[in-house]
Amino acid sequence: MPDQGVLLAIDVGGTKTHIACYDPTSECLVTRVLTTHAEGLQGEPALMRLLAAARECSLQLDATAISSVAGVFPGVIRGHTLLMAPNTPGFEGLDLHGLIVQGLGTSAVMLDNDVKAGALAEARWGSLQGADHALYLNLGTGLSAAAIANGKLIRGHNGAAMEIGYLLSPFLDPARVSEWYSYEQGGAPLEELFSGAALNQLAIELLGPNHKALDLFSSDNPHVQQALHVRIAACTAQVANLAIALDVGRIAIGGGLYRQAATLAPLIQQMICRTVPFAPEIVTAHFTHDAPLWGALSMAMDAAGLTFIPEHTLSQTKLLSTPDAKASEG
Known part of the structure; x- marks a missing residue:
């Protein structure tokens, strides 16, 4: 099967950000969790750091291309921007769509509210x-x-x-x-x-x-x-x-x-x-604490025209924390 490109799901929270990268060809999925605002970063620098972590996830799967990306955020998504999101300072008003396209090199970018995405995951798999x-x-x-x-x-x-x-x-x-x-x-x-x-x-x-x-x-x-x-x-x-x-x-x-x-x-x-x-x-809820991440993955699937992910791929996945995320948990 030719390389279809990987799917990226990014769940940006006020404290932590969860990332999942799925390769339809190998049926492999890797995940990461890291702090959203490290070293005092806010706004565009904070977002670009998260996108760099997402790219690293795709490299773990030896991906040559990213097929689609879905990013979900707390607050209200209006067009390409975020409103009513006090827990992610500096993110409101950014051209999220444009920055993600720039940072990850794909125009297939979808945005949504995190809890609405969680409902999508529960409806599809939960x-x-x-x-x-x-x-x-x-x-x-x-x-x-x-x-x-x-x-x-x-x-x-x-x-x-x-x-x-x-x-x-x-x-x-x-x-x-x-x-x-x-x-x-x-x-x-x-x-x-x-x-x-x-x-x-x-x-x-x-x-x-x-x-x-x-x-x-x-x-x-x-x-x-x-x-x-x-x-x-x-x-x-x-x-x-x-x-x-x-x-x-x-x-x-x-x-x-x-x-x-x-x-x-x-x-x-x-x-x-x-x-x-x-x-x-x-x-x-089936996804008791990470439904928005899997909702984002569901959105990325739809954007890529993919209809199926093996059940064992979802059930055996465990989010891997980076050192800075572990430090924030303590």
Whole structure:
């Protein structure tokens, strides 16, 4: 078989970037994870460093050409640029498409939001296979979701559909409407109430310095448990509203926070069953912490006209950390 060129998937996060490179000819796949902003780099220099790492991945497979590239980012993709992405400073407003074409030498470049890409991966290979109406909820450092209706991903007029971190808190004083905290004040109300970052801050406030979100779940302090359950209820109430509005049949939940906090599943399941007239099935995402990467690979497949990747290739893959990524984990 002639060399078709490799497929590159790049998942850029606020802290780490995951890269996957797949060679359809040899059916080999290599991956890397590295810090997004090393040595204080931001903006174009930071992006070019990530693209250099992607090129190194392709060289591991002795690739002579790159067939297609898909890059996914937190925030809203509008055309060739990124908006509403405070966790990747300097990336907003860049000509991402042009820089990737320049850096990797292929015009077959696709861009998308990371959580929407995660939903694509779950629909193609994971827990949302066969679901025509579904939600994908990502509980990580931030809070976001994606929705599928009639088998298609809902993007919205501005590409910002399901940016649920900007939903209002359900705990609002109707007598103080002018004081409701919202996007206009620079906030993401629901994300600042329930997300990995928000719960890390709550842990510090309630348990002291050096405590993190997971310590809230293991605490037997009644005050801590009450504060935690209020936050969980706030998020679940809005997810229930979405499930009612869209009449979904399945909700897949992933992200590092959900993967590590086992007590979340029954609490979310119980509230959804109590509040949604036609309660959807609640399932754990197949790609519990790296769905956006595999969603990007799915996009790169489509751009290259490829329809199949062997299941063993996906199931046996393990992300390999570079030294700087390992240092950031510590």
